[in-house]
Amino acid sequence: MPSPATHATPVSWPDDFPATWTGCPRLPLPTLLAQATDTFGDRPVLLFDDGTALTGNDLRRHAERFAGYLATVLQPGERVALAMGNRAEYVTAYLAVIANRAIVVSLSPEIGSHEAEFAVTDAHCVLAIADDRSHQVLTALRATGSTPLRDVITVGDNEPDGFAHLTADTIPLNFTDVDAALEDLIDIGYTSGTTGLPKALAGNHAETLRYIDVHLRLRRLHDDGPQRMLMPLQLHYGDPLTWLFGAMCCGDSLVLMRRFSASRFWEVARTTQATTILTIGSVPSMLLSQPESPADRDHDIRSAIALAIPPQQHAELERRFGFSWTESYGSSESGPAIKMPLDVAAEFVGTGALGIPLPDVQARLIDEQGQLVEGPGTGELELSGEILFSGYLDNPSATAEVLHDGWLRTGDLMRRDDRGVYYFLGRSKEVIRRSGINIAPTEVEAVLRQHPDVVDAAVVPVPDAMMGEEIKAYVELTPKATFDPRGLADFCAERLSRHKVPRYIELRTTAFPRTPSQRIPKKQLMVDGMHRTTHAWDRALDSEPAS
Template identity: 70%
Template structure:
């Protein structure tokens, strides 16, 4: 990466090779080019100009009524940065183990003001995972709260690099004020950063092996901001985005930074709750939603009522909208929902243009590559798929991922010849629109047939008794692998696995019907993105059938 200022807008890479009967879906000609939404300059310089212009407006709001302006956040960040300057050297790594509160943003900006690197972890992180991240990243300082303080303090003396732990206090946003007597603030605008500086490090939660470290430089954060601000030009109305996510997940923070530069605002819940979601939307005056994972299903799982449309929401963007419930989402809540696709490695990559979104409701369509992203499908033999077809999605173009930190072998598995292997299996139709089919590493191999868990999960979620489900492989001496489904039921529903099996049989080919179905009595564990971490459902490192109903045997196994 170079520090050469805004790049020339990229050539539009959207392909037009797909069929003659229907015109390919493309982005409007007026869609802004790369870096027309956000200048390609060091992050704190960009934010400082935005805060100077819009800083008096509330930019960060919480579901309990707390609200903060960008001026307030910057003032607290500059003071805390002054304190950190006595503890840190350029390039040091600082782990943030904080929940949704203003001090997360304050600490993040303060670390960057010292040209240091943020390592974000969930505040409820366990000792094993915390030790791995802190040791792997070489963190010298930890910022904690009640839920994470004991874990991080327990690592001092165990992890050689970790020297200092700072615990945030109440009241918000003054959680660091007890440290700041006589401190000289470090002004964000004066920081002489380089675009090549690392900004943050996150850890993947992949299906195999130890977590991999993803290092994001200024370009990565700026890229998220740029895509949002370019799409944002389609409306002149102010935007108040409600995100049911934690700040450490990443998307809320990059949106917040974009809002600081546009006069928009972000609404966060301290902790996601489907039962309170629409109350928060109404009270906050939110106009838009960005959701990930199981949120749409969880919202639909609530009893329908007359207040479902009593809000100001105009639009929702979601990753993994359940196709069979897409129309229900729009009918019930009264606004359009559209898909988007990206990953920690790729950043924003595929999205549904607004002018055609209504045509694809219920189809499972993700959209088309952004104008500065090129996409292709590669089959199991490594051949590029031309025209309509299926294969593993690979991405190129304005993709800023350079590799996993300190892990060249893992990097070589996903980067080759200028292309990023995503590990996601996709279908592309005759109009160039992409559809998610499953994860390559999650495919269940049953009697020589590849089965995507996502396809079975989508069917089970259509059953009115099912709140959510997780489909996994279990070892089988005859079939190689069999299909097991964990199901969490809506409140008051009765577990009837035979009916669930019949429901699947009416909608899936015989090979895809789960053999085992287990009633999940406790709510599924959730990641920060509301996905189900399937590893946590294992017993002694494997998925068992001891407590599952067996379609062939017709009974639930005893524990």
């Protein structure tokens, strides 16, 4: 796809883009937030869709109380599993743990027993903090005696005082008394790539400060007044937490839904008076799948930041909901890296463009032969500059795969146009190799999502003796739709090259599973470790799926 402009003037950031580390001081997080609450602490900073609201002072007070209790049971450097949904005590617990110079291991509250055992054992967690969903799994794990877990703390029902049963007689640990260093580890998360066991990503204060610094510098650059961000994600995913810390530093606020609901989304936006949203994964498609209504524009939202806007739906998102949607790119390893400048965003609507590297990030493309791509071209994205990732915890071989000579291999295939703008093509390990031709699943998925009967789609490779790999699509349909695989294949054929049309199409009879970021975990679609074609329609045979 050519650049949307008729000329090749490079896209760039304005000369007055605030310099690195002018957004927030480089201080340990408890110290930074203590200073922030001295200035903005009386303002509502964390709001939930059921009306619960807390100020910065509220969060600090509860966190310092719980930190005082944890000081009696934790030592610096020990690891604490935190498996809790969207509630105020997640923030309380997170800050209380790091105030003790201990380390948070972020887990989903819906974690299974196998996942819990792996994470708790791998990270050497001595304590777990659970809600009513994760309590049973973690207490059962502790009872086995096979892990380092000494105790499981379960939050009470009386939010935000869910730890009151522990803190009544303890002396609070004041954030100003925390003697931490920027290099101290504060959290560990697990990333499951396309192969192998999950890898542990350990972050320190400086890495979290990087997110805050970028957020506050962009906010100063755009200077569009106070923001109230509605984010349809869980706190353990990471982005809501770093955005909340940035909000505490400037007087903004974060709105969270206890659980994401596309049907309630705009009502929540209206009642909470949100001014901006962040979406990720399939959220835009899920919002568009709802019946059109006056509520679509009955809100105060001015803009959206999105990770992976469906290109074919971009213009419709802006028309229907009444505000601009712009891309942002980063990963757990890279942190914020690429973003679309607002002054040119309208030129790239519907192109799939991500944007350009932030001023303090360098980007390059490496082709399949390992050669540097000069000018426009396609290759794997590598990043350098203000990329603070130093490696996977206790995993030098995995680290060596992604870090080399000061550059981070992202594993993402990108295209760069003649204006220096980057476009995401797919994960290098997810690319389908059909008859020697590389096919990005994301491109096929984007076309399938355009079909009015399709809620979402997941495209995967399946082995084929003739072609090497063939294309299989799983589709989830709207409630009243009839499964017409030949019609879906024809729909794709009208919009894609012939070699990109799925050979196999399988109907999902239940909703797709979702990660916390609303992505589809394709491994969970496998049967006995394989994407099978037994129950799929076969375009080559024009056959019905087996019963």
